[in-house]
Amino acid sequence: MARTSRPTDFRHGTPAERRDLATRAAGLPDGALTAVTGEGGLTPERAETMIENVVGVLGVPLGIATNFIVNDLEVLVPMATEEPSVVAAASHAARIARASGGFHASTSAPVMQAQIQVLDVPDPQAARLRVLAAREELMAAGDAQDPSLVSFGGGVRDIVARTVPTRVGTHLLVHLVVDVRDAMGANAVNTMAEALAPRIAELAGGRPLLRILTNKADQRLARAHAVLDATELGGPRVVRDMVAAGALAEADPYRAATHNKGIMNGITAVALATGNDTRAIEAGAHSHAVGPDGRYGSLSHFEETADGDLAVSLELPMAVGIIGGATKTHPSAGAALQLMGITDAAQLAEVITSVGLAQNVAALRALATEGIQRGHMTLHRRSVASAQSDAS
Structure with a gap:
């Protein structure tokens, strides 16, 4: 089958069914994602070769964001995060963006x-x-x-x-x-x-x-942009309100800190899933958010097009690799890169930046409409109920 980031009934499957669907959608052989199940994944013995004083390993939920098109390529995106609604939000924004061709991204030299x-x-x-x-x-x-x-x-x-x-x-x-x-x-x-x-x-x-x-990798930049249809977002008023929310993040460091954290929700999740250094990426991103005037501001920009649609863009340092470090020693990181079909570090940087922009779009759309807590707390309550059930 042709590679697709939109496998049928993905959201409604069990974890095992989703793995099978993702494997087929990515054109991978059966069992290619076994490492992410814990079977054949990171063991304490292998962890011993990565850091000091190892006593075990810590699991983090690994989800797959769907619907992404980056530079005309269908990409299933692995995201490792403990925060509810992040994977769903990125997938939803990517679905809106794909109607207009998805995300377009580029990088400078590594x-x-x-x-x-x-x-x-x-x-x-x-x-x-x-x-x-x-x-x-x-x-x-x-x-x-x-x-x-x-x-x-x-x-x-x-x-x-x-x-x-x-x-x-x-x-x-x-x-x-x-x-x-x-x-x-x-x-x-x-x-x-x-x-x-x-x-x-x-x-x-x-x-x-x-x-x-220096982690201020200002000569290793990644950029992503997209145009999202106003109707798909909820109408002209939603577009204008998202632009206004973005403008506040550009002008006010208190808002910018939370605005940029939303971008990093997506970026850090993909970086972690692929075995990259999340702290280096975050340090580079936040240093880039400080302008020539010394003021901290937004990493992304939201603008209304002449047709009334929403144009979104993001530029930031993206020091990621596909060789060396945990990208090779951690089995799940290798499986994540294989799932994405990544061929070089530049392509990985472009996908990660597109996911950060999608996450940003989803957050501002929620803030401009029903508020951030509606979807977030629905999933949060589910996790709390599960924890209480386990304790009883």
């Missing part, structure tokens, strides 16, 4: 940066120029730390030097700008930074201190 901090530099401005004069030498030395990355088309792309005044003096900050290809990239850039720090300190005439990546 570039990460590491920072090398140099202290006790007597002439920081001149030191900055000495470092930049050695740019080619430093880039070659960085590439020598990871020949495998270079063989796949990645490697150091630039050396940036900055002077940063602090309350304990002016520090020299040198950035290694590295194309990390399909990895998240933390290990690669940290290794390069540690290797190059002594030479950079020698050039600067100071001593190195911090040698680590």
Whole structure:
């Protein structure tokens, strides 16, 4: 059968029936999702290889968001979250968006940066120029730390030097700008930074201190946008109210914090399901929400089109990978990537960003109509009733 993100009767099935439906809808062989059942999934023995002092594993509900079309491709999206209504809300927004072609997404190059901090530099401005004069030498030395990355088309792309005044003096900050290809990239850039720090300190005439990546991945951006039909959303008044709600998030940091948390409900759930670093993604997102004026605002934008429909857009850093880390060691993460049909890190970033935008749309539509608690509390009461039944 052709790949589809809209399997028949998916919502009404049992977990086992949904797994079978998702497997067939994704064109996967029988049993491809066994890892997500707990059978053949993450065991304490395998967890022992991932972190320290392991005593067991913690289960998180894994759902599948349906209806997504991203860049004309049907995508079933795994989402790991404990919060009720998140998966249903994303699926509902994706259903509205698919009527207009779904989500359109793009990414910049998979570039990460590491920072090398140099202290006790007597002439920081001149030191900055000495470092930049050695740019080619430093880039070659960085590439020598990871020949495998270079063989796949990645490697150091630039050396940036900055002077940063602090309350304990002016520090020299040198950035290694590295194309990390399909990895998240933390290990690669940290290794390069540690290797190059002594030479950079020698050039600067100071001593190195911090040698680590920055999670402000502002050169590794993902973008998603869509147009949603006003009638499907509930009419012109709903569109105008959603635009007004979005405008408040742009103007007021108190609203923006909750608005952006709604976006991260979707993004974090997919990142967790695919074994990516949710804390790095969240740190990058919230730092990106701070504008040039230093004020925290909305990551997304809601606008009314000339035809009265709703145009939505989202841009944020998206440092995700499909190789290395938990994406390879956690069996459920591997199954999630297989379900999505992901072929590279850029595609994963585009899907994750589209899900974040869908989650945002669903939340603002609920706020502009019946309120957020109606659907949320229905599912919350179900979980509470289940917990009380288990305790009795």
